[in-house]
């Protein structure tokens with residue numbers, strides 16, 4: 001029997017830790033909401049051991065308790081050492097899902113730990129961290145082998161089995177340097193899965209431009225061995241160096257490639273039609289344009305001009321298109337105000353604020369409530385430093401206490 005493929009998006013961890021790009025906490029919150037709407041299984045929401053993430057994480061956990069975030073697991077990432085686990089539960093007592101990470105390759109054991117940690121010590125430390133997390137009430141926990149792709153297979157098997165026995169729910173295989181290829185990864189992950197009978201997460205980087213290919217191929221190896229697989233993605237592929245496996249491309253690959261469509265059981269909650277919305281928002285929030293040729297969501301993904309192509313596409317779109325714009329949520333005309341427009345933000349007043357919110361269909365109980373929300377919108381805009389979107393304004397109006405907490409950092 002074959003396993004199922006789930007998606008774990010790591011934009012709010014791998015994406016934001018990336019050099020030169022960053023997200024305001026309000027934008028991270030919006031991404032969690034959009035990932036939930038898209039039916040993604042889990043969001044690696046951030047770093048519970050990092051002080052400036054604490055309020056944001058606790059506020060997002062509150063959104064989950066209030067049912068605003070419905071199915072998405074909000075997961076925190078930390079090192080696989082008992083000290084970090086203790087700190088996680090001190091900072092975010094309500095956290096239910098974790099991923100904990102340890103380097104496993106000889107290169108890193110020598111290069112990072114300078115030979116101070118033996119392999120036996122690694123196994124013992126990670127096992128203790130897992131057991132502690134279980135004692136402290138974690139509901140699900142993944143255990144990461146950082147630099148797994150440069151770690152010998154028997155070591156990985158030993159590490160995954162240790163994880164399984166110590167209470168982990170799955171094993172994360174990291175192609176940290178993006179050095180794997182789709183041909184060999186299939187066999188490698190299949191062998192590992194057969195030996196461990198333990199679900200595998202694929203976490204792949206894009207040094208060779210193959211992050212999506214390696215991810216889906218590895219996932220296929222796991223499901224063919226009868227275990228579930230989880231693909232780590234980021235929105236628009238944002239991530240360390242050359243980036244991570246792009247969320248939309250991974251789903252497109254599973255749904256439309258000749259060899260995988262109808263052969264891989266993808267989590268049925270995943271709604272590809274939300275792609276356009278989430279990709280556009282991430283691009284806006286990160287201040288990074290979507291490349292014109294980005295699969296599914298790039299400006300040219302459904303554009304045809306050259307004589308033969310335009311003629312063919314006009315006769316039948318299937319001549320030159322693998323899937324339709326509507327499949328990724330495109331095709332709605334976007335209405336942007338080009339004439340007189342009233343916005344609300346950092347320096348906005350009550351009249352303009354009321355106008356903006358009445359257009360969103362939001363009314364306030366009384367003047368004092370409206371003024372409280374106006375003040376919060378001012379702070380939110382100060383925090384994001386770009387015009388607030390309609391969905392951000394809705395979140396501010398409907399969940400002011402959550403937004404207030406997300407905006408609060410105490411250095």
Ligand SMILES: [Zn+2]
Pocket residue numbers: 014176203205239240244
């Ligand atoms: Zn990574």
